[in-house]
Amino acid sequence: MIPEIGHYALILALCVAVVQGTLPIYGAAVMNSSLMAVAKPAARGQFLLVLLAFCCLGYAFAEKDFSVLYVAATSNSQLPLHYRLAAIWGAHEGSLLLWMFILSIWMVAVSFFSTHLPDAMRARILGVMGLVSVGFLLFMLTVSNPFERLIPAAMDGRDLNPLLQDPGMVIHPPMLYMGYVGFSVAFSFAIAALLGGTLDAAWARWSRPWTTVAWCFMTVGVAMGSGWAYYELGWGGWWFWDPVENASFMPWLAGTALMHSLAVTDKRGGFKAWSVLLAIMAFSLSLLGTFLVRSGVLTSVHAFATDPKRGLFILVFLAVVIGGSLVLYAWRAPRVGLGGGFAIISREGMLLANNVLLVAALGSVLLGTLYPLFLDALDLGKISVGPPYFDTVFLPLMTPAIFLMGIGPLAQWKQASLPALAIRLRWAFGVSLVTAVAVPWLMGQWTPLISLGLLLAFWILTTIVVDLRERLLQAEGGGGIGGRIAMLPRAYWGMVLAHCGVALFIVGVTMVKGFEVEQDVRMNVGETATLGGYMFHFDGTQQVNGPNYVAARGTFRVTKDGSEVTVMYPEKRRYFVQNQTMTEAAISPGLLRDLYVSLGEPLEGGAWSVRLYHKPFIDWIWGGCLVMASGGVLAVSDRRYRLAWRRKEAAVPATAQIARPTVS
Amino acid sequence: MNRFLIPFGLFIVVVGFLAVGLTLNPRELPSPLVGKAAPQFSLPQLHDPGKVISSNDLKGQVWLLNFWASWCGGCKDEHPVLIHLAESGEVPIYGMDYKDQRNEALGWLKDWGNPYQIVAVDAPGRVGIDYGVYGVPETYVIDKQGVIRYKQIGPLREDILKTKILPLVKELQKQ
Numbered sequence: 001m002i003p004e005i006g007h008y009a010l011i012l013a014l015c016v017a018v019v020q021g022t023l024p025i026y027g028a029a030v031m032n033s034s035l036m037a038v039a040k041p042a043a044r045g046q047f048l049l050v051l052l053a054f055c056c057l058g059y060a061f062a063e064k065d066f067s068v069l070y071v072a073a074t075s076n077s078q079l080p081l082h083y084r085l086a087a088i089w090g091a092h093e094g095s096l097l098l099w100m101f102i103l104s105i106w107m108v109a110v111s112f113f114s115t116h117l118p119d120a121m122r123a124r125i126l127g128v129m130g131l132v133s134v135g136f137l138l139f140m141l142t143v144s145n146p147f148e149r150l151i152p153a154a155m156d157g158r159d160l161n162p163l164l165q166d167p168g169m170v171i172h173p174p175m176l177y178m179g180y181v182g183f184s185v186a187f188s189f190a191i192a193a194l195l196g197g198t199l200d201a202a203w204a205r206w207s208r209p210w211t212t213v214a215w216c217f218m219t220v221g222v223a224m225g226s227g228w229a230y231y232e233l234g235w236g237g238w239w240f241w242d243p244v245e246n247a248s249f250m251p252w253l254a255g256t257a258l259m260h261s262l263a264v265t266d267k268r269g270g271f272k273a274w275s276v277l278l279a280i281m282a283f284s285l286s287l288l289g290t291f292l293v294r295s296g297v298l299t300s301v302h303a304f305a306t307d308p309k310r311g312l313f314i315l316v317f318l319a320v321v322i323g324g325s326l327v328l329y330a331w332r333a334p335r336v337g338l339g340g341g342f343a344i345i346s347r348e349g350m351l352l353a354n355n356v357l358l359v360a361a362l363g364s365v366l367l368g369t370l371y372p373l374f375l376d377a378l379d380l381g382k383i384s385v386g387p388p389y390f391d392t393v394f395l396p397l398m399t400p401a402i403f404l405m406g407i408g409p410l411a412q413w414k415q416a417s418l419p420a421l422a423i424r425l426r427w428a429f430g431v432s433l434v435t436a437v438a439v440p441w442l443m444g445q446w447t448p449l450i451s452l453g454l455l456l457a458f459w460i461l462t463t464i465v466v467d468l469r470e471r472l473l474q475a476e477g478g479g480g481i482g483g484r485i486a487m488l489p490r491a492y493w494g495m496v497l498a499h500c501g502v503a504l505f506i507v508g509v510t511m512v513k514g515f516e517v518e519q520d521v522r523m524n525v526g527e528t529a530t531l532g533g534y535m536f537h538f539d540g541t542q543q544v545n546g547p548n549y550v551a552a553r554g555t556f557r558v559t560k561d562g563s564e565v566t567v568m569y570p571e572k573r574r575y576f577v578q579n580q581t582m583t584e585a586a587i588s589p590g591l592l593r594d595l596y597v598s599l600g601e602p603l604e605g606g607a608w609s610v611r612l613y614h615k616p617f618i619d620w621i622w623g624g625c626l627v628m629a630s631g632g633v634l635a636v637s638d639r640r641y642r643l644a645w646r647r648k649e650a651a652v653p654a655t656a657q658i659a660r661p662t663v664s
Numbered sequence: 665m666n667r668f669l670i671p672f673g674l675f676i677v678v679v680g681f682l683a684v685g686l687t688l689n690p691r692e693l694p695s696p697l698v699g700k701a702a703p704q705f706s707l708p709q710l711h712d713p714g715k716v717i718s719s720n721d722l723k724g725q726v727w728l729l730n731f732w733a734s735w736c737g738g739c740k741d742e743h744p745v746l747i748h749l750a751e752s753g754e755v756p757i758y759g760m761d762y763k764d765q766r767n768e769a770l771g772w773l774k775d776w777g778n779p780y781q782i783v784a785v786d787a788p789g790r791v792g793i794d795y796g797v798y799g800v801p802e803t804y805v806i807d808k809q810g811v812i813r814y815k816q817i818g819p820l821r822e823d824i825l826k827t828k829i830l831p832l833v834k835e836l837q838k839q
Contacts (some may be wrong), residue, residue, distance in 0.1 A: 281671075318679065318682075323672065326675055329671065373685045377684035569734060
């Protein structure tokens with residue numbers, strides 16, 4: 001009965017979505033305010049219905065209702081409750097429901113935080129989101145219904161893929177989807193603006209916080225995915241350039257470009273057409289990711305079970321949504337007009353260059369991801385594109401981008417002077433250069449790549465210091481340093497923090513690539529291996545019984561200079577239901593290094609093949625991402641947005657906000 | 665020409681490729697072994713571990729080698745197809761029980777039927793490595809001289825059998 005309620009709720013949600021996607025948009029076109037007013041209650045009603053469906057599926061999992069096909073396929077009676085609930089998004093149908101649920105959360109959020117928008121704008125935004133949800137609900141109800149019954153019911157379920165039985169699974173997909181789907185808001189703002197023909201600075205100001213929030217979720221989501229791969233797959237790597245990873249990375253790149261482009265549109269009125277295009281791209285790439293993962297056109301470790309009907313549905317949906325948006329763009333964008341002119345050497349110029357570099361990076365990832373498909377489709381053979389390609393194209397694109405990232409915030413809008421910038425930044429460059437050469441040299445290994453990485457990281461940090469110092473000195477009437485700090489807007493601090501995050505990330509990547517050591521050894525019980533100054537003493541393995549698996553758990557005592565550092569317990573698990581073995585690596589994390597031990601294969605006499613890694617600074621990679629995301633959060637909490645939400649009128653002069661100190 | 669149409673143009677190209685991509689299977693990799701001599705093996709038989717089956721014994725006939733395991737879901741899917749083929753008697757099927765437990769494999773065949781002439785046991789998966797097995801099930805068509813003529817990755821289906829494997833087998837049998 002409960003699953004039928006969920007199913008019915010989805011059908012009702014579809015009906016509401018159809019209303020939401022048509023009446024308000026039509027109402028906005030004919031300026032009928034009662035039709036426009038349908039948008040808000042429709043969005044909220046749709047949210048409640050999807051919430052109900054989501055709870056019904058959750059209930060079916062919690063109650064182990066194996067008469068529901070999806071529940072039987074992705075869970076098992078021995079699976080612990082928290083993983084049974086996470087199994088809601090453990091495969092195709094349920095993850096679509098999660099997608100839809102999160103879309104409805106964003107819709108409700110828009111319906112609450114849009115009181116300051118003109119009625120027509122709000123109606124169009126919610127209408128466009130309604131149309132997107134029509135597509136997804138139809139997809140679910142036609143070819144991917146999570147509530148489909150299995151009659152007669154299965155005795156027991158086929159269990160969740162053991163790879164997914166991990167705490168990361170509970171939180172990673174919702175985070176990532178919040179990001180993916182969050183870009184639908186920026187997309188809807190853009191389409192609404194194109195429909196209404198009101199592509200102006202106000203539009204950019206309204207879109208900015210939404211874009212930034214989605215970007216924060218996306219950043220955390222991608223970082224968590226990478227962290228998950230690191231500790232769950234047992235290969236010790238943190239990024240594999242797998243098609244599905246790329247599918248999440250591409251919208252992130254587009255979103256990053258969009259945030260920066262919107263800043264220009266907001267402050268200077270420029271880059272309007274470009275911002276709209278990026279907003280369409282960010283969401284299109286989210287949809288493309290959905291397609292790639294589910295259609296089976298590419299091989300990937302993450303791919304869902306594939307079904308050509310589903311692939312065809314998403315492709316048609318993709319063609320309608322993206323194709324329609326791009327046609328609308330081609331029709332409306334030429335009339336938008338340009339913003340104020342600017343010189344090449346100016347903040348706009350640098351932001352534009354950065355945007356072009358980010359989009360070029362995105363294009364190269366897209367090309368690398370789809371290249372095997374292109375060749376196959378043209379019957380030119382089967383190939384796969386791996387890390388060497390991506391590393392090769394990424395470095396030359398990101399190096400200038402990060403170089404500009406240091407200069408951009410210091411450059412004046414409209415026109416800046418190159419010699420003046422060079423003088424202001426000469427110390428920053430000198431310090432970064434010396435550090436970049438000295439640090440690896442002191443650490444005993446110098447390669448050009450290590451130095452380049454450190455140079456970029458220190459360049460970001462030192463330029464931030466220069467910028468901060470100048471701004472604090474210029475802050476008038478602030479009195480003490482505390483007052484001066486408070487005078488700078490939070491959006492500025494957000495940017496500083498996010499850029500620091502990038503620096504931390506680069507340090508992490510550079511140090512891991514440059515200084516990581518690994519060893520593949522055969523270890524007998526009682527044997528010791530030495531790696532990176534640490535002694536790993538193998539005490540043998542024991543059998544451990546988990547709820548739905550049995551594991552061989554190794555014990556490794558780790559000592560350094562004679563004193564015990566930690567004891568590590570890597571496991572080799574065998575999950576009963578799917579008869580899959582999983583490697584659970586043991587990781588001893590640290591600020592400056594991770595120790596990583598994973599069990600390979602058992603050998604005769606209690607010996608094992610063992611992989612040992614010493615990974616310096618690897619946690620900085622994810623730490624950097626978290627810092628980036630917190631920068632985004634800080635920026636969104638800026639006074640101007642709070643003001644905008646509180647007042648009906650968003651038109652507070654920009655200068656008035658900066659001049660007034662925020663009380664802290 | 666409206667330069668704002670460029671994104672749409674690029675998108676159409678990508679959609680075209682994706683549409684073609686939907687009709688292709690990226691897992692269908694060409695095997696470098698097709699056209700080469702089948703790797704030799706000599707393994708204990710599942711039903712009679714005292715006896716050995718060797719690939720040399722099978723020369724002079726066209727035969728199918730099917731890698732399977734009791735733990736493999738896809739093997740269950742293709743099983744009725746194999747049974748049907750075995751009943752038709754058009755070509756002998758030899759099984760390779762891959763990385764499996766003996767009693768579980770025997771139970772599986774008892775429950776679902778045995779389409780195989782003889783089942784060889786490849787518990788450590790060594791022969792699987794020789795044949796370049798990605799995952800079970802996989803099926804090889806081997807000719808009278810012991811040369812691999814075709815490799816099917818993933819479960820066999822009736823349509824693949826009808827359009828590809830049986831015509832090939834008939835042709836090879838004439839040679």
